Amino acid sequence: MSPSVRVGxxxxxxxxxxxxxxxxxxLRQVNExxxxxxxxxxxVSHPRGAHALAAxxxxxxxxxxxxxxxxxxxxxxxEASITINGNAGTGVAENMMSGRVHVKGDxxxxxxxxxxxxxxxxxxxxxxxxGISLRGLDIVVKGSIGHMAAFMAQAGNIVVLGDxxxxxxxxxxxxxxxxxxxxKSLGTDCIAKEMRDEHRALLRGLLDAAxxxxxxxxxxxxxxxxxxxxxxxHIDNLGSY
Amino acid sequence: xxxxxxxxxxxxxxxxxxxxxxxxxLHEMCGRGPDSAGFAIYGSASDGTSKICAxxxxxxxxxxxxxxxxxxxxxxxxxxxxxxxHAIIRIDGDGxxxxxxxxxxxxxxxxxxxxxxxxxxxxxxxxxxxxxxLRLASFSGTHAIGHTRMATESAVTIxxxxxxxxxxxxxLVHNGSLSNHNRLRETLRRHGERFQTENDTExxxxxxxxxxxxxxxxQQALEHALDDLDGxxxxxxxxxxxxxxxxxxxxxxxxxxxxxxxxxxxGSEFRALAALPGIDGARIWEPAPATVYAWSRS
Numbered sequence: 193m194s195p196s197v198r199v200g201x202x203x204x205x206x207x208x209x210x211x212x213x214x215x216x217x218x219l220r221q222v223n224e225x226x227x228x229x230x231x232x233x234x235x236v237s238h239p240r241g242a243h244a245l246a247a248x249x250x251x252x253x254x255x256x257x258x259x260x261x262x263x264x265x266x267x268x269x270x271e272a273s274i275t276i277n278g279n280a281g282t283g284v285a286e287n288m289m290s291g292r293v294h295v296k297g298d299x300x301x302x303x304x305x306x307x308x309x310x311x312x313x314x315x316x317x318x319x320x321x322x323g324i325s326l327r328g329l330d331i332v333v334k335g336s337i338g339h340m341a342a343f344m345a346q347a348g349n350i351v352v353l354g355d356x357x358x359x360x361x362x363x364x365x366x367x368x369x370x371x372x373x374x375x376k377s378l379g380t381d382c383i384a385k386e387m388r389d390e391h392r393a394l395l396r397g398l399l400d401a402a403x404x405x406x407x408x409x410x411x412x413x414x415x416x417x418x419x420x421x422x423x424x425x426h427i428d429n430l431g432s433y
Numbered sequence: 434x435x436x437x438x439x440x441x442x443x444x445x446x447x448x449x450x451x452x453x454x455x456x457x458x459l460h461e462m463c464g465r466g467p468d469s470a471g472f473a474i475y476g477s478a479s480d481g482t483s484k485i486c487a488x489x490x491x492x493x494x495x496x497x498x499x500x501x502x503x504x505x506x507x508x509x510x511x512x513x514x515x516x517x518x519h520a521i522i523r524i525d526g527d528g529x530x531x532x533x534x535x536x537x538x539x540x541x542x543x544x545x546x547x548x549x550x551x552x553x554x555x556x557x558x559x560x561x562x563x564x565x566x567l568r569l570a571s572f573s574g575t576h577a578i579g580h581t582r583m584a585t586e587s588a589v590t591i592x593x594x595x596x597x598x599x600x601x602x603x604x605l606v607h608n609g610s611l612s613n614h615n616r617l618r619e620t621l622r623r624h625g626e627r628f629q630t631e632n633d634t635e636x637x638x639x640x641x642x643x644x645x646x647x648x649x650x651x652q653q654a655l656e657h658a659l660d661d662l663d664g665x666x667x668x669x670x671x672x673x674x675x676x677x678x679x680x681x682x683x684x685x686x687x688x689x690x691x692x693x694x695x696x697x698x699x700g701s702e703f704r705a706l707a708a709l710p711g712i713d714g715a716r717i718w719e720p721a722p723a724t725v726y727a728w729s730r731s
Contacts, residue, residue, distance in 0.1 A: 241461075279703065279717055339683070
């Protein structure tokens, strides 16, 4: 359903804190309720690792999930604010367009993959392939991240308060990566870059948006980005391909 | 795809529940592997006798005749019981030799496991139907490993189903595919390992059996596997007293683990663990790539 189609539809859920208990409701029933709602707050209980929960939401609703979720939670999100009080499986907030997804625990592989916009906050760690092919989403991870993060990332920002694994930013385009801890290794064509004032301001804004206070100082971070040697084939760069 | 579950109990009070908990975990992984399923159960070790689990490939097999011939050939006392198309053969003597004799002389059956504690059962088709038919929920024991298979590297047969066991009380399940299994199989054959299939996972099981025969601990055998196995894998391995997990260096296949004071559990997805007792207070984590996680009963 595109946003324009919804104009004029009657809101079906306007009560506050609507409870959706997956001990008695099916995944399809819960997702249908969330996808049809145009406003309101929802609490989803007993998710028990269900896949694709709260995926494809298109309205500025608040959703709180009490427990661990499976794959693709909050995928393709537009406008909704989704909080997961637990861990998230593969592909949380994948391809999200706008809004906010907040994982209070850890996230598995490919968190925020191909994300176009909005904010993804992960309080714990994220494993491999965080933000691969990122296209404009901002990601803030309070813990550490696994290997191959930001592979071929095109736009958007990734902030990591902990460490990064192998091959950070491999074949990266124009996304910006800010890491406070150690980076195990950089991927091809990803380099450390100077932190100028505009980058410090950008990073401060991202930390603020993620609810991280001044106790985390932007001067502790290193910025990484593209060396821009792989944009076009050049025989002198053959060794880098 | 393929789904893996594993449960290693620390609290003895849960041992009568092992089969029921494993069946519930396996149920959640049906969608990841609808082609076939299997499970290994480690019960309490019996009084020095060896157990051999075998499944008939023919529509009928006279297990009494097999047991009698095995007793005659080995000079040992042999008894057996059947569960559906499986037989559990108990032998008061050299179980390794008995396993080899069965593989050589009873082509109508596939030998699934041999050891003091291990029993392996497998079937083709819907995993839930298999665990019900083979009464998985009724088993008690100390640890269990289950697998639901979506076949990629070899045909959908009983022999190609997991878990694979090539050494005493040792078994392995695998999500992924190995690329150097043909050459490694030949190397291991020269070291005396015996294989019953063309399956890649059986080679990984044989590799670990060989390493442990060479004196490696389970941990060391898996560390060597990181050097010698090429391909994608998440492995869960059982030994008589141990339980281990290893993922390939790029973590190609999914894995989640949980631990409480009462148990350690593995699932391809969290939903396999969601019904375990005490899961709400468990430590839950994703195993890191190229890192061996191992537990053993002291």
